[in-house]
Amino acid sequence: MPSRLGLRAVALAYLVLILLAPLAMVFYRTFESGLHPVWQTLSDPDTIHAFQVTLVATAIAVPLNTVFGVLCGLAIVRRRFPGKGLLNAFIDLPLAVSPVVIGLCLFLLYGRTGWFGGWFLGHGVQILFALPAIVLATVFVSVPFVAREVIPTLRELGNEQEQAAATLGATRWQRFWRITLPSIRWAVIYGVVLTTARCLGEYGAVAVVSGRIQGRTETATLRVDDLLQNFHAAGAYAVSLVLATVAVVVLVAMTVIRPREGSL
Amino acid sequence: MTAASAATPTHRIRVGGRASTSLSVGVISTFLMIVVVLPIAALLWESKKSGAHGFWQIVSSPEAVAALELTFGAAFLVVLINAVLGTITAWVLVRDDFRGKALVNAVVDLPFALPTIVAGLTLLALYGPRSPVGAHIAYTRGAIVLALCFVTLPFVVRTVQPVLLELDVEMEEAAQSLGAGRLAVFRRIILPNMLPGILSGVALALARALGEIGSIVVISTNIPYHTEIASVYIFNQIESGYPDYAAAVAVVLLGAAFVLLLAIGALRFFTTRHERA
Numbered sequence: 001m002p003s004r005l006g007l008r009a010v011a012l013a014y015l016v017l018i019l020l021a022p023l024a025m026v027f028y029r030t031f032e033s034g035l036h037p038v039w040q041t042l043s044d045p046d047t048i049h050a051f052q053v054t055l056v057a058t059a060i061a062v063p064l065n066t067v068f069g070v071l072c073g074l075a076i077v078r079r080r081f082p083g084k085g086l087l088n089a090f091i092d093l094p095l096a097v098s099p100v101v102i103g104l105c106l107f108l109l110y111g112r113t114g115w116f117g118g119w120f121l122g123h124g125v126q127i128l129f130a131l132p133a134i135v136l137a138t139v140f141v142s143v144p145f146v147a148r149e150v151i152p153t154l155r156e157l158g159n160e161q162e163q164a165a166a167t168l169g170a171t172r173w174q175r176f177w178r179i180t181l182p183s184i185r186w187a188v189i190y191g192v193v194l195t196t197a198r199c200l201g202e203y204g205a206v207a208v209v210s211g212r213i214q215g216r217t218e219t220a221t222l223r224v225d226d227l228l229q230n231f232h233a234a235g236a237y238a239v240s241l242v243l244a245t246v247a248v249v250v251l252v253a254m255t256v257i258r259p260r261e262g263s264l
Numbered sequence: 265m266t267a268a269s270a271a272t273p274t275h276r277i278r279v280g281g282r283a284s285t286s287l288s289v290g291v292i293s294t295f296l297m298i299v300v301v302l303p304i305a306a307l308l309w310e311s312k313k314s315g316a317h318g319f320w321q322i323v324s325s326p327e328a329v330a331a332l333e334l335t336f337g338a339a340f341l342v343v344l345i346n347a348v349l350g351t352i353t354a355w356v357l358v359r360d361d362f363r364g365k366a367l368v369n370a371v372v373d374l375p376f377a378l379p380t381i382v383a384g385l386t387l388l389a390l391y392g393p394r395s396p397v398g399a400h401i402a403y404t405r406g407a408i409v410l411a412l413c414f415v416t417l418p419f420v421v422r423t424v425q426p427v428l429l430e431l432d433v434e435m436e437e438a439a440q441s442l443g444a445g446r447l448a449v450f451r452r453i454i455l456p457n458m459l460p461g462i463l464s465g466v467a468l469a470l471a472r473a474l475g476e477i478g479s480i481v482v483i484s485t486n487i488p489y490h491t492e493i494a495s496v497y498i499f500n501q502i503e504s505g506y507p508d509y510a511a512a513v514a515v516v517l518l519g520a521a522f523v524l525l526l527a528i529g530a531l532r533f534f535t536t537r538h539e540r541a
Contacts, residue, residue, distance in 0.1 A: 098475030105303030201379025203478035
């Protein structure tokens with residue numbers, strides 16, 4: 001059928017023009033002038049430090065939001081409490097609001113004149129323009145992912161198995177570790193993959209609160225921006241290449257996990 | 265609790281008692297309070313300081329209006345583009361069959377996996393000043409639309425795809441056997457079924473487009489009145505030491521996000537009404 005081929009052509013052309021061709025160009029541009037500039041950028045102490053900051057923030061945000069996501073999913077699906085509808089709607093907020101707005105919120109809360117900023121500064125703890133603010137921003141932007149994956153899976157799962165286990169005398173912990181968690185594990189893993197990708201790629205919120213001090217509070221994404229603004233395009237492409245490679249790994253993980261998640 | 269319910273099997277067994285409900289709800293709300301609610305309250309407090317009059321003055325200042333107009337205009341345009349092309353892509357992924365379809369299906373998620381600033385850089389590599397195809401549109405408003413197309417591409421595809429998968433082909437065959445043309449089948453059967461999926465995808469994409477910054481800062485010049493979107497406006501105001509200006513425009517974006525979340529919630533409520541009944 002010609003219309004079928006036509007639709008296929010439109011869809012594929014769009015994907016190639018918007019997604020694939022640009023991505024391929026990054027790989028090309030990175031190695032355009034040989035391996036030397038790539039290696040030079042990636043072995044630069046400031047670049048290494050930027051990746052370290054990103055990894056630390058991710059390593060804190062991912063476990064926090066995983067535990068929160070599972071708890072939140074269980075509460076929303078299985079329990080009744082006042083404000084549940086509100087919680088269900090509110091949890092998506094970090095996805096719907098601009099990361100810059102999130103950064104501004106933290107800036108206002110922990111700034112010198114903010115509600116908490118003065119107190120923390122008085123106790124010698126620097127939040128804003130330091131690692132704590134980067135971590136807070138990263139946690140904020142990646143709150144919903146695990147919960148969003150876990151909720152539909154829990155809905156489908158029902159709780160008959162757990163009721164059966166309860167009648168057989170299983171304690172709450174045993175039911176959670178032996179029944180609930182194994183049943184939702186692929187949804188949790190999928191959520192963790194999405195959370196990790198979001199944390200590694202966070203830019204807007206971190207750009208506001210980090211202070212962007214080279215070699216101190218720069219994350220990998222800020223490093224890309226910094227190199228680009230200093231007309232060091234080759235370096236920016238090199239750092240981007242690392243991030244893009246991680247993204248491709250994430251994509252492969254998503255593709256492998258999704259069918260399993262569907263079958264529980 | 266567990267022992268008691270086990271002893272009276274005729275009762276509906278509650279998995280998780282009242283005490284543990286309060287505990288887990290307490291943990292969740294404390295976490296959300298510290299991470300999400302307090303920062304947002306700080307933003308609302310800051311914007312309240314300027315008063316209703318001051319707030320209006322900032323939001324209606326020419327630069328803020330230009331930034332908001334550009335943001336909303338570009339977002340609506342992009343969402344329209346992706347509503348059409350996203351639906352076509354979802355259709356092709358479900359109803360068509362060709363070599364490498366699984367790969368194409370995986371590639372759709374790329375914008376979710378790729379850091380936005382890298383997305384901007386990839387677009388700059390192809391559509392920037394050194395474009396190998398001679399398509400130099402970077403640093404224009406067109407570049408903003410392009411970047412937003414990239415980051416919002418998966419939403420409509422991923423909300424329409426499951427609907428199409430569940431849609432019964434027999435319905436269409438029945439309509440065809442009764443003499444309906446292909447256009448009529450599409451308009452009367454396929455489109456109405458896809459519509460809730462398209463709409464919720466559009467709402468998600470709109471929220472994402474209104475707040476996008478990472479991919480845009482790279483590919484746009486971010487000049488006030490011309491290529492400065494709202495997020496960049498907020499960023500610039502913070503950097504220049506006008507948090508009150510930043511807060512006022514941020515409240516507008518926050519309000520838009522709330523409205524979209526409510527719309528998505530309402531849509532979800534509406535489309536699942538048969539399952540709940």
